[in-house]
Amino acid sequence: MMQARVDGRVVAQSDDVIECKGYQYFPRNAVQMDWLEKVAKTTDDLACPHGVQFYDVVVAGKRHQRAAWSYEAPRPEMAQVGGRFGFWQDVEVQ
Numbered sequence: 001m002m003q004a005r006v007d008g009r010v011v012a013q014s015d016d017v018i019e020c021k022g023y024q025y026f027p028r029n030a031v032q033m034d035w036l037e038k039v040a041k042t043t044d045d046l047a048c049p050h051g052v053q054f055y056d057v058v059v060a061g062k063r064h065q066r067a068a069w070s071y072e073a074p075r076p077e078m079a080q081v082g083g084r085f086g087f088w089q090d091v092e093v094q
Contacts, residue, residue: 002026003094004087006067009059011035011091018080024093025084028070035059036068036085050074057091064090 002024004012014030036055045052051073057064067089074082087093 004031004091005094006057006064006087006091007059007062011057011059011068012085012087018084020078020081023086023088025081025086027084031068031085039066050078055085057087067091 001013001015002017003010004024004026010032012026012031014026016027016030018025035057037058039054039056041053045054048071050071053070053072054066055068055070057067068085068087068091070085071078071082
């Protein structure tokens with residue numbers, strides 16, 4: 001069972017995690033979606049060929065900017081993680 005934790009709280013947990021290019025991707029139904037807030041896309045985000053969408057992770061009033069992401073339109077080499085969520089920065093995945 002893999003977990004993504006921030007500030008001691010589990011933001012995602014699943015046995016169905018896919019590793020891709022050094023990151024772990026959790027299925028949407030394993031993520032505390034009420035803790036994720038979609039953020040405006042930057043110029044770099046818009047240039048991403050996979051349609052990346054970043055999210056702030058907000059736990060107990062503390063905001064972790066752009067700490068989660070999902071690919072909305074992945075190209076074939078990333079298709080297996082389409083619609084799943086990756087985490088980084090303040091979020092520990094193990």
